Amino acid sequence: MNDIYRAAIVGAGPGGLIAFTTLRYAGVPSGEIIVMDDRAVPLRAWAGHTAAIRQGSMRSESEGHFFPTDLPGFAQMDAIHHASLGPLIKSTFNRYTPPLDRVLHHGEALGRHFGMSERIEPSRIARVVREEGPVAHFALCDSAGDVRARAKHVLLALGHADLRWPDVCSDRAARDDLSDLLYHAYQPKPYGQRHVLVIGSGMAAAGEWINVFRAGGSVVSIRRSPHIAEQALSAPRCAFGGPWLDRYHRLEVPERRAELAKLGRGSFPPDPKWKKPIHQARAEGQLHLRVGTVVRLERTPQNRVAALVRDGVTSREDTLVADMVVAATGFLSAWHDYDILDRLVKEYHLDTYASYLALGDDCAVPGISRLDSVLMVSGPASRWAYPAADSFAGMKYAARRFGRYAAPEKRAGPRFRTWLGMVRAGWPYTGAEDGWSGSESCASP
Numbered sequence: 001m002n003d004i005y006r007a008a009i010v011g012a013g014p015g016g017l018i019a020f021t022t023l024r025y026a027g028v029p030s031g032e033i034i035v036m037d038d039r040a041v042p043l044r045a046w047a048g049h050t051a052a053i054r055q056g057s058m059r060s061e062s063e064g065h066f067f068p069t070d071l072p073g074f075a076q077m078d079a080i081h082h083a084s085l086g087p088l089i090k091s092t093f094n095r096y097t098p099p100l101d102r103v104l105h106h107g108e109a110l111g112r113h114f115g116m117s118e119r120i121e122p123s124r125i126a127r128v129v130r131e132e133g134p135v136a137h138f139a140l141c142d143s144a145g146d147v148r149a150r151a152k153h154v155l156l157a158l159g160h161a162d163l164r165w166p167d168v169c170s171d172r173a174a175r176d177d178l179s180d181l182l183y184h185a186y187q188p189k190p191y192g193q194r195h196v197l198v199i200g201s202g203m204a205a206a207g208e209w210i211n212v213f214r215a216g217g218s219v220v221s222i223r224r225s226p227h228i229a230e231q232a233l234s235a236p237r238c239a240f241g242g243p244w245l246d247r248y249h250r251l252e253v254p255e256r257r258a259e260l261a262k263l264g265r266g267s268f269p270p271d272p273k274w275k276k277p278i279h280q281a282r283a284e285g286q287l288h289l290r291v292g293t294v295v296r297l298e299r300t301p302q303n304r305v306a307a308l309v310r311d312g313v314t315s316r317e318d319t320l321v322a323d324m325v326v327a328a329t330g331f332l333s334a335w336h337d338y339d340i341l342d343r344l345v346k347e348y349h350l351d352t353y354a355s356y357l358a359l360g361d362d363c364a365v366p367g368i369s370r371l372d373s374v375l376m377v378s379g380p381a382s383r384w385a386y387p388a389a390d391s392f393a394g395m396k397y398a399a400r401r402f403g404r405y406a407a408p409e410k411r412a413g414p415r416f417r418t419w420l421g422m423v424r425a426g427w428p429y430t431g432a433e434d435g436w437s438g439s440e441s442c443a444s445p
Helices: 014-025 042-052 074-082 086-092 100-114 172-177 203-214 242-249 253-263 272-283 339-348 392-406 416-426
Strands: 005-010 033-036 127-131 137-141 147-157 182-184 195-199 218-223 287-299 305-311 317-322 324-327 375-378
Touching: 005 014, 005 137, 005 392, 014 033, 014 042, 014 100, 014 147, 014 392, 014 416, 033 147, 042 100, 074 086, 074 100, 100 416, 127 147, 127 339, 147 392, 195 203, 195 317, 203 218, 203 272, 272 287, 305 324, 375 392
Parallel strands: 005 033, 005 147, 147 375, 182 324, 195 218, 195 324, 218 287
Antiparallel strands: 127 137, 137 147, 287 305, 305 317
């Protein structure tokens, strides 16, 4: 293990794939990159989460493709393939939602084109160690402390941490007692004609409502806030870059934390395919919305769930009985929810702000990074640098800045052939023919 790679990527999910394609497109030879991930088919883990909530399409395009370049996006490719302006018009209004299976096929094809599978080392990295000789670099160690790779530049493309559970069932023993009645939204679950209690707000919760309606069931929804934002993307469009991001980066710590809290609220797309079934279900009595908190869950003698709910306005408590409970509460994303970051913070005394790891505006980790050897973070744990980090745009933001360190030299010669070959490889219409599918505000921070 004496070789020192130019770049190492920890994680081979969407963020890792985007980083790998970005480096390869910039001209970094595949032999100078190592990817660390212990999952057999890493990109499929992401697909498994979306399948659990029966999400068949992207929320909105938002650079939702794996090309390291801005273009072509799925809307442009769809418009060319179908000789139609429809996808471009939908994309203009944030209403273009490409099918997830097409996105997955596109990503896997790009990974094959750039040779990513040959560069994956099947190992789970638990620790990152700064080393100095013969050149500044990092050692990547597994849970046993063995060094699995060394690299000058490292990107932690960690993806999601563990599932987030409501406080009422955050204890594993409490969940085990209700194992056949309590599910997380991102777990496989039975639906059927059942009365379901859904805890949480946002896209996952709204998606679960619709899944229950389609199965002939009914829903009582418990959420803490009376308002759910309707927006096409996971954050307002302006939060993905430009002047808004420049102003965000100039904020002091308290103001930045407040802005992140505001952007982290639940939302769902203002699309008729979401709104119509929800409005219809409310009119027919299939959906009841409550603002409050579930403070206790118990199994009844009839093998149902009794939920004690505290009203969010009056604080009065009453009991609701359901056939099943679904926690649509997303994923953990604080720095201490990732073992590798928790250890890094403690060993190198890195700065944190509550649940956020302090990062430079380019996603680099201060205190351990140098110009000639940088450690960077991509994905949900990098929100301090890029508020919409849990998006394709956010992962590209980190990958491109990682490339400035790992591939600083300019690639010589024309790049059109490289670009064209990449586009051909990642063209998503090589299988069966598919049809294309199709009120936010953003004040200055």
